[in-house]
Amino acid sequence: MGKTLFDKVWDAHVVKQIDGGIDVLYIDRHLIHEVTSPQAFSELETRNLPLFRKEKMVATPDHNIPTKDQHLPIKDALSKHQVDRLLENCAKYDVELYGLGHPFQGIVHVIGPELGITLPGRTMVCGDSHTSTHGAFGAIAFGIGTSQVAQVMATQCLLQSKPKTMRITIDGELNKGVLAKDVILHIIAELTAAGGTGYFIEYAGAAIRSLSMEARMTVCNMSIEMGARGGMIAPDETTFDYIEGREFTPKGEAFEQAVAYWKTLHSDADAVFDQEYHFDAADIEPMITYGTNPGMGIKIKGNIPERLAASSQDSFHKSLDYMGFLPGESLMGKEINHVFIGSCTNSRIEDLRIVADYVKGKKKAAHVQAMIVPGSKQVEKQAIAEGLDLILKEAGFELREPGCSACLGMNDDKVPAGAYCVSTSNRNFEGRQGPGARTLLASPLVAAVTAVQGKIVDITEFLN
Template sequence: MGKTLFDKVWDAHVVKSLVGDIDVLYIDRHLIHEVTSPQAFSELEKRGLSLFRKEKMVATPDHNIPTKDQHLPIKEALSRHQVDTLLANCEKHNVELYGLGHPFQGIVHVIGPELGITLPGRTMVCGDSHTSTHGAFGAVAFGIGTSQVAQVMASQCLLQSRPKTMRVTVDGELNKGVLAKDIILYIIAQLTAAGGTGYFIEYAGSTIERLSMEARMTICNMSIEMGARGGMIAPDQTTFDYIQGREFAPKGEAFESAVEYWKTLHTDADAVFDKEYHFDATDIEPMITYGTNPGMGIKITKAVPSHLGEGSVESYNKSLDYMGFKPGESLLGKPINHVFIGSCTNSRIEDLRIVADYVKGKKKAENVSAMIVPGSKQVEKQAIAEGLDQVLLEAGFELREPGCSACLGMNEDKVPTGEYCVSTSNRNFEGRQGPGARTLLASPLVAAVTAIEGRIVDITKHLN
């Protein structure tokens, strides 16, 4: 029997198999940031352990940092302490750090791919759930807890139970105005926020194959939002072209040799998955969420359903009460106060180009505060070089400095209590963007149109 893409990468990294389907898994790259690393460093020092392979680690601050005046000392005490602690730990243990002001600084899941640290066939971990992003390159990438961060620091290995495998195939041509974010929101709405629990998902099909690497990263990024351990897409020529020439990617003959190996990283024709789903791309329309988990998504032209299909009625009604919506209500025409374009899901140069292309020559609605936060210093630099910053500024958008920003409200960028934000981030939990904030997840294009119109609209009627 053949192997799946996941099996090939996982099996190549098993150091030892233990009883109970537990494997000792070797980790190729370990990414860290300021929130989940301090406790791990402390644990190592308490045990008298050193970093086993520090050259396999890369650090950057992203979660807590401000997105304005990053050249100044951080005002918020806890954020300043966490960033200073990361700096001190990296300096003490000689770990590569891209701190504030460094040309490589940015959201950890944005800088990994753009620097060529993320490569096909690698195992990658980070103390952050959206590590699944890197699976877009055919890597086995997943988030880990703080104790596991310490485990990798000390041994470059992890004790892991082998996940089950799932394949989600999407075939066909996408409709007008449909982006990768719509694809993944549609899939999660179909499978529910728990539909992938216990699985590593491979995304396949003609629709997926036609996507750019930025779009593939968006899809793999949100695998965790349906409970999956991670998501993967088989590497192909699109992948190789994206990687070639990146800062830390293989060069010359080493690159050509790597490509020959990467070409073997695909699911064999006779491989068997534990579960499979198939979707038709023509069924997907621009999406938006209406509730408090990413599975509560609808086509933007449809009404809020009377029930979710799974889970308690009480929980469903509580979610709608929080959002201020009613079953059967259409979201079209709903006024929006805030638009946030950013996060590790949608803060790459392709996302900024999509927004700038739509808003060029237009002005945002007066009732909307529109904030765009690039995912890295490199994205910011490229946006400025292409003149996107001026297009956005003239349209009334505020281009901030790189960071996680309003995705999670751990920093100064928060949505006020009770107000609505159309966000390109990945989670719409209660209070995710600030206490009492109401988040509606959507694509960068839906967010851009919403900012201009000041309300939720059928975006297909506003596209040329």
């Protein structure tokens, strides 16, 4: 029987099998940031353990850093403490660090791919659930807890049970105005926020193959939002073209040899998955969420369900009460005061281009605060070089400095209590963007149109 893509990469990294179905899995690259690494470094010190392979690690601050005046000292005491600890630990253990002001600094899941740290066939971990982003390259990438961060620091390995495999195939051609974010929100709405629990997912089919690398990252990024351990897409010419020439990718003959291996990283024709789902791209429309988990999504011109089969009615109504919505209600015409474009889901140069292309020559609605936060210094630099910053400024958008920003309420960029925010981030939990904030997840295009119109609309009516 043939192997799945996941099986090929996983099996190549098993150092040892232990009784009880546990594998010792070798980790190729370990990404760290300021929130989950201090405790792990402390554990090394407490147990007097050395850092095993520092050259396999890259660090950057991203979660709770300010996105304005990054050249100034951080004002928030906790944020400053965590960033200072990251700097101290990286200096002490000689770990590669891209701190504030460094040309490579940014959200950890943005800088990995753009620097060529993320490559097909690798195993990658980070103390952050959205590490699944890197699976877009045909890597096995997943988030780990703080104790596991210490485990990788000390051994470059993890004790892991092998997950089950799922394949989600999307065939056909995507409709006008439908982006990768709509694709993944549609899948999660269909399968629920727990539909992938216990699985590693491979995305396949013509619609997936048609996506750019940045769009593929968006899909894999939100695999975790349906409970999956991670998501993967088989590498192809789109992948190789994206990787070639980046800072840390192989060069010359070494690159050609790597590509020859990467071309073997696909599921065999006779590979068997534990679960399979098929979707038609023609059924996917621009999406938006209405509740407090990413599975509570609808077509933007649809209606909130009268009930949610996968949820108890108590939790369903609790979610709607928090959001201020009613069962069966349409969101059309709902006034929006905040728009956030950013996060490890949608903060790459392609996302900024989509927004700038739509808002060029337009103005945001006067009552909307529209904030756009690039995912890295490289994205910021490229946006300025292309003149996107001027287009966004003219349209009334505020372009900030790189960071996780309003994706989560750990920094200064919070949404006020009770306010609605159309956000390109990945989670819409209660208080995720600030205490009492109400988050509606959507694509960069939906966010851009919403900012200009000042309310939720059927975006297909506003596209040329």
